[in-house]
Amino acid sequence: MVGPQLAEARDNPVQLFRQWFTEAEKSEPQDHNAMTLATADKNGIPSARIVLLKDVDERGFVFFTNLRSRKGCELRENPYAALILHWKTLKRQVRIEGVVKPVTIREADDYFQSRPRQSQLGAWASKQSEPLRDQLELARRVSKYSAKYSTEQIPRPEFWSGLRLFPNKIEFWKEENFRLHDRTLYTRDGQEWSKNKLFP
Numbered sequence: 504m505v506g507p508q509l510a511e512a513r514d515n516p517v518q519l520f521r522q523w524f525t526e527a528e529k530s531e532p533q534d535h536n537a538m539t540l541a542t543a544d545k546n547g548i549p550s551a552r553i554v555l556l557k558d559v560d561e562r563g564f565v566f567f568t569n570l571r572s573r574k575g576c577e578l579r580e581n582p583y584a585a586l587i588l589h590w591k592t593l594k595r596q597v598r599i600e601g602v603v604k605p606v607t608i609r610e611a612d613d614y615f616q617s618r619p620r621q622s623q624l625g626a627w628a629s630k631q632s633e634p635l636r637d638q639l640e641l642a643r644r645v646s647k648y649s650a651k652y653s654t655e656q657i658p659r660p661e662f663w664s665g666l667r668l669f670p671n672k673i674e675f676w677k678e679e680n681f682r683l684h685d686r687t688l689y690t691r692d693g694q695e696w697s698k699n700k701l702f703p
Contacts, residue, residue, distance in 0.1 A: 516673040516689035516696060517561055520597060523590070523675070524559070530592040539587040540566065545580040556588070557614065563669040564599060565606060567614060569631035570662050578603050584668055594678035599670050606665035615659035623657040624648050674701070 513519060527535040536556040543549045550573060558565035564586060568575055578584060586599040605611075615623065628644035635641060648657075670691065677685040684703035689696045 514696070514698070516670075516675070516698075517559065519675065520559065520673065523593070523595060523597065524588075527588075527590040527593060527595075531590055532592075535590065537588070538564075538566075539589075540574060541585040541587075542574050542577040543581050543583070544577045547581075550574070550577065556586075557665070563601065563667045565610075565665050565667045567611070567663070567665045569626065569629065569660075570664055572631035575666075578666065586668060596676045598672075598674040598676070599668060600672040601668045601670040603666050603668050606667050611664040612659050614665060615663065616656075620657065624652070626663045627657070627660055679703070 524535070534555065537553050538556050539551050540554045541549060541551040552574065554566045554568065554574075556564055557567060570579075582603050584601070584603050587596060589596040615626070618626075624645055627648040628641060672691070673689045675685075675687045675689075679685055682703060686701040686703055688699050688701050690699070691697075
């Protein structure tokens with residue numbers, strides 16, 4: 504007999520994701536929250552990179568970045584994106600699609616202040632995705648902001664914030680023998696989720 508909590512999780516993809524995520528935290532040797540973020544520019548040309556999942560709730564999946572980076576610029580042009588988390592130890596992956604919107608100022612400020620001081624300085628120093636002459640240039644910029652904020656709390660740069668992907672599709676994939684994998688797709692219509700199995 505399936506317990507009420509497990510049954511509820513199976514009907515709610517965000518709760519099911521949290522269960523898988525907790526298991527991955529225990530089994531993955533490093534960066535269980537690493538995920539591929541795929542974006543596309545206004546012409547539909549795609550790009551992908553690894554980012555870290557920093558929060559998840561019923562609204563969506565949160566990551567933080569320099570808003571002037573390539574992904575930040577592409578998401579302003581085209582707010583639709585996709586995420587993939589793959590946990591090799593569990594032989595599982597989750598695919599997520601939806602619309603990306605900024606987190607609140609309060610959320611961005613709170614997370615920025617929770618970061619190590621050197622990471623805060625790095626956010627100021629890095630012109631993310633822009634050409635870099637050499638590593639010495641980056642070191643000089645870190646030193647510049649380290650001196651500037653040597654005796655005060657480092658404020659969050661206005662160009663650095665969080666983004667939340669509001670999902671409309673979440674697919675759970677489990678590896679099975681002979682490539683007969685188990686795939687379950689959740690699709691959202693308004694506030695309601697529907698569930699369907701997919702051929703592998």
